[in-house]
Amino acid sequence: MTKVENISEYLLKNDIKPSYQRMRVFEYLTSKQNHPTVDKIYKELIKEIPTLSKTTVYNTLKLFMEKGIVTVVNIEDNEVRYDADTSLHGHFKCEKCEEIYDFKINPSNIDYGEIKNFKINETHLYIKGVCDKCK
Amino acid sequence: MTKVENISEYLLKNDIKPSYQRMRVFEYLTSKQNHPTVDKIYKELIKEIPTLSKTTVYNTLKLFMEKGIVTVVNIEDNEVRYDADTSLHGHFKCEKCEEIYDFKINPSNIDYGEIKNFKINETHLYIKGVCDKCK
DNA sequence: TATAAAAATGTAATCGCTACAAAAGTATAA
DNA sequence: TTATACTTTTGTAGCGATTACATTTTTATA
Ligand SMILES: [Mn+2]
Ligand SMILES: [Mn+2]
Ligand SMILES: [Zn+2]
Ligand SMILES: [Zn+2]
Numbered sequence: 001m002t003k004v005e006n007i008s009e010y011l012l013k014n015d016i017k018p019s020y021q022r023m024r025v026f027e028y029l030t031s032k033q034n035h036p037t038v039d040k041i042y043k044e045l046i047k048e049i050p051t052l053s054k055t056t057v058y059n060t061l062k063l064f065m066e067k068g069i070v071t072v073v074n075i076e077d078n079e080v081r082y083d084a085d086t087s088l089h090g091h092f093k094c095e096k097c098e099e100i101y102d103f104k105i106n107p108s109n110i111d112y113g114e115i116k117n118f119k120i121n122e123t124h125l126y127i128k129g130v131c132d133k134c135k
Numbered sequence: 136m137t138k139v140e141n142i143s144e145y146l147l148k149n150d151i152k153p154s155y156q157r158m159r160v161f162e163y164l165t166s167k168q169n170h171p172t173v174d175k176i177y178k179e180l181i182k183e184i185p186t187l188s189k190t191t192v193y194n195t196l197k198l199f200m201e202k203g204i205v206t207v208v209n210i211e212d213n214e215v216r217y218d219a220d221t222s223l224h225g226h227f228k229c230e231k232c233e234e235i236y237d238f239k240i241n242p243s244n245i246d247y248g249e250i251k252n253f254k255i256n257e258t259h260l261y262i263k264g265v266c267d268k269c270k
Numbered sequence: 271t272a273t274a275a276a277a278a279t280g281t282a283a284t285c286g287c288t289a290c291a292a293a294a295g296t297a298t299a300a
Numbered sequence: 301t302t303a304t305a306c307t308t309t310t311g312t313a314g315c316g317a318t319t320a321c322a323t324t325t326t327t328a329t330a
Binding site for chain 2: 286287288295296
Binding site: 213 | 309
């Protein structure tokens with residue numbers, strides 16, 4: 001995704017008041033592009049924001065979802081991950097190193113089969129396997 | 136998917152002892168092709184099997200997963216659904232009627248982008264939108 | 271400043287799922 | 301058949317992620 005130069009402006013443009021916590025959560029999502037869980041975000045940020053509450057992380061991500069600047073990545077059924085890249089792209093999770101890779105998808109290559117005339121709002125492509133490093 | 140004529144034989148062939156509960160859970164998955172949650176399976180089957188325990192449904196699905204005769208459908212982050220059709224196909228969830236539609240995918244049409252030489256074990260394509268009936 | 275509104279925080283409650291032990295059912299051999 | 305071991309099911313207790321909600325803190329406005 002195109003790097004978000006000014007987080008404050010980006011949040012404002014998306015109808016979100018740029019509080020300190022919100023900016024730090026969004027910054028974390030965009031700098032590390034690691035599709036973190038709520039717990040991961042919380043554990044990393046509390047190192048630098050000792051007063052941070054996990055509820056705030058939940059509240060913030062919920063708001064970001066409503067405003068459409070983050071999406072959920074549901075690869076595993078027991079972990080919810082978040083992604084500040086809302087453009088169309090696929091996710092690959094390596095079953096050995098657990099790393100999640102983004103990969104490009106050509107929109108015109110997507111095979112919508114017999115639902116092609118339904119109204120399509122979101123497309124999610126998730127792949128599991130073994131990455132190059134672990135093969 | 137090709138209809139499973141004899142559930143007992145099918146389970147045995149997949150190294151699963153065909154207990155009454157296991158057969159009924161598998162039968163439910165294949166007859167109604169509605170991608171049910173654990174709770175849905177439990178609530179439906181307990182009507183006819185009054186002694187059924189929800190733990191048994193969890194145990195059974197876990198076993199089916201390990202033996203590879205069911206897959207998980209992770210469209211929403213707060214509901215885990217199960218599918219006895221393990222062949223490659225896509226899922227569409229209508230945001231209005233909540234119905235889940237299967238649709239065919241041509242394996243050769245899948246766009247693996249820059250991960251095409253990774254080892255691919257599972258491919259999941261999930262679409263959200265509005266179905267024809269609800270448009 | 272004073273006041274009101276918004277955001278962050280901490281705690282309690284909820285819910286899906288798992289762990290575990292006891293009960294029920296099934297297979298095997300004397 | 302009957303005894304014994306093994307498998308499966310069941311019920312309960314516990315865990316962990318998420319949400320609800322009241323309180324505190326921060327920010328905006330007069
Ligand atoms: Mn991504
Ligand atoms: Mn399906
Ligand atoms: Zn790897
Ligand atoms: Zn619909």
